Amino acid sequence: MSVPVLSAQVIGKSYGSGANRFDALKGVSLDIQAGESVAIVGKSGSGKSTLMHLLALLDDPDSGVLLVEGTDAKKLKAKELNRLRNQDFGFVFQQFFLTANATVLENVVLPLTIAGVGAKERKSRGMAALEQLELADKAKNKAKNLSGGQKQRAVIARALVNNPKVIFADEPTGNLDSATGAVVEDILFKLNKENGITLIIVTHDTELAARCDRQIFIRDGLEETADSPTGTHKRGGAHS
Amino acid sequence: MKFLDIVRSAIQNSFRNKLRTGLTVVAIFIGAFTLTITSGIGTGVTAYINGQVSAIGAADVLTITKAADATATASDGPAAYDPSKSTTVSLGNGSRPGSTIQALTTADLAKIKATAGILSVDPAVRVSPDYVEYAGNGKFELTVSQTGTITTADLAAGAQLDNSSSSDQLLLPTTYLDNLGYADAKAAVGTTVSIGITDYTGTQQTVTATVVGVQNETLLGSGAGLNRSLVAHLHTVATTGEPAGVSAGYATAVAHFDVSATKAQITAIKDDLSAQGYSSQTVADTIGAFETVINVIIGVLNAFAVIALIAAGFGIVNTLLMSVQERTREIGLMKAMGMNGGRVYALFSMEAVFIGFLGSALGVIAAIGVGSLISNLLANGIFSALPGLQVVQFAPASIAIIVGVVMLIAFLAGTLPARAAARQNPIDALRYE
Numbered sequence: 001m002s003v004p005v006l007s008a009q010v011i012g013k014s015y016g017s018g019a020n021r022f023d024a025l026k027g028v029s030l031d032i033q034a035g036e037s038v039a040i041v042g043k044s045g046s047g048k049s050t051l052m053h054l055l056a057l058l059d060d061p062d063s064g065v066l067l068v069e070g071t072d073a074k075k076l077k078a079k080e081l082n083r084l085r086n087q088d089f090g091f092v093f094q095q096f097f098l099t100a101n102a103t104v105l106e107n108v109v110l111p112l113t114i115a116g117v118g119a120k121e122r123k124s125r126g127m128a129a130l131e132q133l134e135l136a137d138k139a140k141n142k143a144k145n146l147s148g149g150q151k152q153r154a155v156i157a158r159a160l161v162n163n164p165k166v167i168f169a170d171e172p173t174g175n176l177d178s179a180t181g182a183v184v185e186d187i188l189f190k191l192n193k194e195n196g197i198t199l200i201i202v203t204h205d206t207e208l209a210a211r212c213d214r215q216i217f218i219r220d221g222l223e224e225t226a227d228s229p230t231g232t233h234k235r236g237g238a239h240s
Numbered sequence: 241m242k243f244l245d246i247v248r249s250a251i252q253n254s255f256r257n258k259l260r261t262g263l264t265v266v267a268i269f270i271g272a273f274t275l276t277i278t279s280g281i282g283t284g285v286t287a288y289i290n291g292q293v294s295a296i297g298a299a300d301v302l303t304i305t306k307a308a309d310a311t312a313t314a315s316d317g318p319a320a321y322d323p324s325k326s327t328t329v330s331l332g333n334g335s336r337p338g339s340t341i342q343a344l345t346t347a348d349l350a351k352i353k354a355t356a357g358i359l360s361v362d363p364a365v366r367v368s369p370d371y372v373e374y375a376g377n378g379k380f381e382l383t384v385s386q387t388g389t390i391t392t393a394d395l396a397a398g399a400q401l402d403n404s405s406s407s408d409q410l411l412l413p414t415t416y417l418d419n420l421g422y423a424d425a426k427a428a429v430g431t432t433v434s435i436g437i438t439d440y441t442g443t444q445q446t447v448t449a450t451v452v453g454v455q456n457e458t459l460l461g462s463g464a465g466l467n468r469s470l471v472a473h474l475h476t477v478a479t480t481g482e483p484a485g486v487s488a489g490y491a492t493a494v495a496h497f498d499v500s501a502t503k504a505q506i507t508a509i510k511d512d513l514s515a516q517g518y519s520s521q522t523v524a525d526t527i528g529a530f531e532t533v534i535n536v537i538i539g540v541l542n543a544f545a546v547i548a549l550i551a552a553g554f555g556i557v558n559t560l561l562m563s564v565q566e567r568t569r570e571i572g573l574m575k576a577m578g579m580n581g582g583r584v585y586a587l588f589s590m591e592a593v594f595i596g597f598l599g600s601a602l603g604v605i606a607a608i609g610v611g612s613l614i615s616n617l618l619a620n621g622i623f624s625a626l627p628g629l630q631v632v633q634f635a636p637a638s639i640a641i642i643v644g645v646v647m648l649i650a651f652l653a654g655t656l657p658a659r660a661a662a663r664q665n666p667i668d669a670l671r672y673e
Contacts, residue, residue, distance in 0.1 A: 002337045054665050057666045058576055058578075058666050058670075059665075078580065079580070082578040082580050083578060084578070085576060085577060085578035086577055086578025086579075087578070089574075091576060091577070091672070094567075095671070097569055097570070097573045099570055101256060102252075110573075110574070110577060111241075111577045111578070113241055113245050113249075113572060114241050114577050114578055114579045114583070115241075115578070116242045116245075118242075119245075139529070168516055178491075
């Protein structure tokens with residue numbers, strides 16, 4: 001078995017202290033292999049978002065070890081961490097986080113701008129990503145003038161533009177109607193199948209979760225063991 | 241993120257909330273405007289004073305008089321006669337009415353000459369011509385500037401006096417031109433005028449001299465400047481028929497020292513002279529007090545402008561803190577995408593510096609426009625009696641310094657919000673609703 005892209009070993013995270021202490025995650029272990037699509041499923045407040053944030057190295061676990069391609073994340077220097085976030089990870093958020101007054105293209109090339117890529121290359125790579133998501137004609141529009149589905153496609157284009165190894169998607173269809181949501185799902189799974197990008201989706205949508213290779217159920221900060229997609233279905237249905 | 245991209249995004253970001261940025265820019269504008277105007281007044285007045293200083297005397301010149309007798313106070317009555325003492329002479333124009341001073345004798349001049357550091361000494365020979373006339377246009381009284389010989393004049397036309405020349409030269413003040421019958425300053429240059437002077441026996445004689453230049457009026461009155469040759473010539477004529485044995489006495493003498501002398505060296509020369517019983521003054525001493533007053537006024541005005549700028553600095557802090565607050569998510573996103581804290585810091589600092597630049601550049605431009613306009617109006621209005629005075633003048637260097645200082649203040653004001661932005665945790669920022 002090859003070295004997992006991400007490997008969590010009994011990671012925990014808590015917020016606050018004393019009486020207000022809240023254990024968001026109480027020790028979860030999981031391995032994610034390259035090219036997999038994994039759904040992290042749970043109710044709101046279950047700790048699923050915290051888990052994703054830890055996996056995406058946006059936050060440090062209080063306990064346990066997180067390995068990135070076999071390396072302890074704690075031993076990564078700030079510079080390497082930034083490079084990893086910038087080049088190996090892509091993020092898709094429910095709330096989009098697009099800069100409203102900037103153009104679609106400017107939003108999409110943000111990771112390249114941060115990486116210090118030249119303006120010309122930025123434009124060509126940004127346009128390529130937009131074409132892949134059929135948004136090339138909107139490149140010069142202001143981000144605020146896009147529809148919800150277009151915004152989410154722009155966000156996916158932004159996640160893609162650096163050719164990442166892993167895409168983290170936090171409720172990617174949460175703010176979309178079901179038809180648009182289905183289109184966005186198709187795009188994400190196509191990227192997973194055709195480009196081999198590892199997909200980590202946080203969702204409470206069981207149908208979306210069912211499309212992933214693997215589901216991880218989080219409840220009250222712990223993983224629930226359930227293997228069958230059908231079981232997922234029932235439980236998820238109850239949640240949503 | 242490349243530096244250029246940071247600058248570009250910072251500029252774009254500052255225009256995102258135009259009203260807020262605009263108001264902050266106005267605050268900085270007021271400070272920069274005031275600072276530019278006060279510094280302009282400083283430059284203008286200083287330039288004028290310096291012009292006047294060169295009219296009073298050169299930098300390497302000491303005006304020497306005999307120190308006043310400390311014992312001869314009014315209540316003691318007259319001092320006992322001392323045949324070795326020279327007579328007193330009136331200082332004439334410009335001194336306290338009725339004040340007299342011990343005259344300098346030739347022996348005194350030799351003593352002064354022997355003082356270390358003094359290169360040469362010339363008695364201030366006073367000549368009193370009766371009239372000046374040009375081309376038969378009538379005779380007019382001629383006032384001679386006592387310091388005209390050694391000073392550098394503020395010229396309206398022509399050239400400075402040449403003291404090494406053996407030809408007789410003079411500089412006419414602009415006010416003489418009309419009466420003497422010249423069309424303008426240029427027309428006077430190169431012409432020959434005749435000067436009438438009465439000799440010791442009461443006979444009027446005429447000396448001719450060439451007008452080498454025309455000088456602007458100064459604060460210190462308008463007299464014609466004569467070169468050394470002409471002064472000597474007139475003195476010779478005036479003393480014609482003087483019986484032998486009349487002792488020569490001079491109210492003042494002019495001593496030259498090394499132009500590169502340091503302040504300490506000048507003080508040493510002055511102390512040396514004072515120990516020998518002579519009081520001496522450089523031009524700087526004469527004008528120094530006046531300049532100090534001007535500098536204090538300018539300093540106070542500048543202090544007010546700086547206070548305005550500091551207030552504007554807090555405006556920047558406020559603007560940027562709000563901006564950081566508003567853009568929490570965006571900062572979090574950039575950090576999640578691998579932007580390091582330093583770049584985030586740079587981005588917000590740059591925005592502060594840009595706001596500072598915008599306010600100061602606009603303030604400086606407006607100040608130059610308004611200042612030049614007012615200066616011209618004043619020069620033709622209430623200051624028309626002081627030709628050459630441009631109250632507000634702008635030196636490029638001080639303008640650059642003002643813009644630089646304002647940008648520095650803006651940068652310092654921006655450090656607090658920029659640090660707040662750089663320290664944000666991507667997760668807290670992205671969760672922020």
